[in-house]
Amino acid sequence: MKKVLLTILAAALCFAACAQKAPKSIKLLEPSFDEGMTLMQALKERKSSSGFTEKEIPLQDLSNIIWASLGVNRPDGRRTSPTGSNRQEIELYAFFRTGVYWYNYKTHTLELVKEGDYRSITGRKDAQTAYMNLLFIADTTKTGPGNKPGDANTVSYVNVGYVSQNVYLACANAGIGSRARGGWDQQKVVETLSLPETMIVVLGQTVGYCE
Numbered sequence: 391m392k393k394v395l396l397t398i399l400a401a402a403l404c405f406a407a408c409a410q411k412a413p414k415s416i417k418l419l420e421p422s423f424d425e426g427m428t429l430m431q432a433l434k435e436r437k438s439s440s441g442f443t444e445k446e447i448p449l450q451d452l453s454n455i456i457w458a459s460l461g462v463n464r465p466d467g468r469r470t471s472p473t474g475s476n477r478q479e480i481e482l483y484a485f486f487r488t489g490v491y492w493y494n495y496k497t498h499t500l501e502l503v504k505e506g507d508y509r510s511i512t513g514r515k516d517a518q519t520a521y522m523n524l525l526f527i528a529d530t531t532k533t534g535p536g537n538k539p540g541d542a543n544t545v546s547y548v549n550v551g552y553v554s555q556n557v558y559l560a561c562a563n564a565g566i567g568s569r570a571r572g573g574w575d576q577q578k579v580v581e582t583l584s585l586p587e588t589m590i591v592v593l594g595q596t597v598g599y600c601e
């Protein structure tokens with residue numbers, strides 16, 4: 391009897407450990423266009439939320455939010471958010487408790503970049519424990535550098551504004567909280583993600599259910 395109980399306990403522990411493990415990639419679902427509110431209602435509901443929790447976001451909502459940010463919406467490869475001169479220099483990284491993922495917009499997939507909990511380098515307070523934190527990172531080799539060392543090109547700050555608002559609206563549509571935020575650690579981000587110094591964080595955004 392004792393042996394059976396120990397076996398069950400070991401299996402449960404193994405299952406819990408496996409459930410924590412970050413998958414190598416997360417194939418996102420095609421966006422759903424016929425659920426939720428009207429655009430005008432989503433604009434009415436858009437706000438910056440507080441009190442984020444770790445409650446899991448269903449895959450369809452997660453897929454919609456990511457697609458709304460920077461997904462492909464036309465056969466020629468252009469995206470839901472515009473970029474000056476169509477440079478498409480903004481990369482999206484999503485930080486979860488289990489790992490950090492890069493959004494491959496061509497395959498609509500989140501690809502694991504680094505296993506582990508690095509949410510603390512994305513921002514302060516509840517950014518550190520929210521279900522997901524997004525960083526919008528500009529590839530300055532596509533735009534030229536900013537005015538000061540460490541800054542992205544001005545056009546990237548404009549471009550990310552569109553991305554962030556799309557996230558706000560997709561979250562409002564799904565009844566999920568969101569907050570644009572500063573407070574990331576640029577140096578730790580490039581080190582953690584093994585990015586070149588030419589990749590500059592422009593903005594962070596917390597996404598998750600709230601208390």
Ligand SMILES: Cc1cc2nc3c(=O)[nH]c(=O)nc-3n(C[C@H](O)[C@H](O)[C@H](O)COP(=O)(O)O)c2cc1C
Nearest residue numbers: 436437438439513514554569570571572573593594
């Ligand atoms: C560029 C930008 C940076 C922001 N940075 C932070 C931040 O670091 N921390 C925070 O709590 N909220 C941040 N916010 C959210 C603002 O505080 C929020 O948008 C503002 O209070 C207006 O509230 P609303 O979004 O609900 O209209 C930021 C918003 C923007 C657009």
